[in-house]
Amino acid sequence: MALKSAEMAGLHVPSTSPALAGRFLDSVASEYGAKYGYLTPDPRQTTTAIGLLCRMYLGWEREEEALVRGVGYLDQWGPSKNSMYFNYYATQVLCHFDGPLWEKWNAAMRDYLVRNQATEGLEAGSWFFVDEKCASGGRLYNTAMAITTLEVYYRYMPLYKPDVMRGTR
Structure with a gap:
């Protein structure tokens, strides 16, 4: 969210920052990106919600399969x-x-x-x-x-x- 806010405000965001954030998310992702852990791919509800939100801000399209499945988990958990x-x-x-x-x-x-x-x-x-x-x-x-x-x-x-x-x- 901070990266997106900085970008929208016209501040310089190093081009490597989103890629590094994405790499970190990859390292804590499970179920092919539909669920997320905190420091390991041991998924929790809260870290899954945070991971999915980060992916949205990093540019995942609404139709991204992992996002659709992740949102399905959030809906299932309620x-x-x-x-x-x-x-x-x-x-x-x-x-x-x-x-x-x-x-x-x-x-x-x-x-x-x-x-x-x-x-x-x-x-x-x-x-x-x-x-x-x-x-x-x-x-x-x-x-x-x-x-x-x-x-x-x-x-x-x-x-x-x-x-x-x-x-x-």
């Missing part, structure tokens, strides 16, 4: 009840991928977050999920992750809708 970190990245992948899988994911994610938002007391409007990754960040981290997940279509330009990006739609 929004996580214990990892906003996964939800944040998977939501970005599915939003960029678009179509019926995105509509299904977005409805489930939105409903889950609305249902679990605090409604009373000083915590009203915030979120707090007790899981190994989110608990240490506390209510502030959880709320920030929930909000950025809900705002994904407002925060990022679509990768696979060139007409929208050119302003012709």
